[in-house]
Amino acid sequence: MHMNPDHYDFTLGINLTPEEQDLSVLFSGEARPYPGHKIGPSVHDFYLIHTVLEGEGLFQSGTFSAECRSGDTFVIFPGALFSYQADQDFPWHYAWVALQGIGVQELLSAVGITREQPFMHSGNVTELHSLYERIRHAFQQSAYPRLESLEASGWARLLLHQFGLGNLSALPLHPAEMPEIIDRQIDQAIRWISLQFHQQISIDHLASSLGYHRVHLSKAFKQRTGFSPKQFLLKKRMDKARQLLGSPLTIEQVASSVGFNDALYFSKQFRKHTGMPPSEYRAGLRSGE
Incomplete structure (x- = not known):
């Protein structure tokens, strides 16, 4: 006082x-x-x-x-x-x-x-x-x-x-100037996938939580991003995996860090996405290729 x-x-x-x-x-x-x-x-x-x-x-x-x-x-x-x-x-x-x-x-x-x-x-x-x-x-x-x-x-x-x-x-943003609800929901879906890609994400559950059928959400999502939600999720995971393969983490630890419980399945997906298995990609990073 x-x-x-x-x-x-x-x-x-x-x-x-x-x-x-x-x-x-x-x-x-x-x-x-x-x-x-x-x-x-x-x-x-x-x-x-x-x-x-x-x-x-x-x-x-x-x-x-x-x-x-x-x-x-x-x-x-x-x-x-x-x-x-x-x-x-x-x-x-x-x-x-x-x-x-x-x-x-x-x-x-x-x-x-x-x-x-x-x-x-x-x-x-x-x-x-x-x-x-x-x-x-x-x-x-x-x-x-x-x-x-x-x-x-x-x-x-x-x-x-x-x-x-x-x-x-x-407030500067009036209701008439607000984006369409579907646009806001797509933004939310993008943020959710970008932040939670390491989790076991169900696209059906994501669509349901936003109040849309999966087909409707996927169509709007692809119009915005060029990817379906599933493709966008895989891209986020693979981009992060490439980054983590430059670290001391094991292949199993990298897989777990990007949302794959099965390291073998992760390796197959990584090879399909990049054209090479994780071990070969890592070797290329270490050799400076």
Whole structure:
């Protein structure tokens, strides 16, 4: 707990090791300023997000101005001239978090917050308040400041997610502009196969889980990739197998690593795919051919 002479209550948590490059929390706090308390006109070299929990106040940034009430969030961008002031009759109670990183502006834009529109009504105040508290409480000045920093940045991402849920109508991607569902399902199938090729994947089960008949999925998949799902899976496995054959792993270990329980069957498939057995392919790698 840190007291500030301009506030009834004032608490702050500070990150001792803000190292994440895309998004890092610098500090986070919460306060109940006195009536009429004003900050600015000033500039910061970091992003500063405030959410009003209750009460009222006025926020200005450049030519933008907004009267803020419970559930409203305003964002100060680096280099922007800003000021904000608590209402004289019903001064606000707010929480804030300061962020830095090369990915922050893009993340803010993804939830509908820009330099030109640095304000939004952000929805569930109770949930937002809880997330701000979790960010602030991550900084307990323990023996593991880097872990504290990782925890805080994780909660900050969830905070931005909550902003997005409360601001869906302002998000850059509107439902009418979203890709067809089948295209999204094909993307999901491609990602699934690319990440899970080492598992025993059933194309029938994959199609069923996406809500399509195997024939329909296979046709759409081939139109997108040039391969059927089965061919794409085999290609992923063989590409990885060629890579692993340059390592000290045995043929059996390579086979298992790319989803084949039977090393002999793997060898047959590898020879069919590349024109040579795994042992010969490995020998060629070692000889530099």
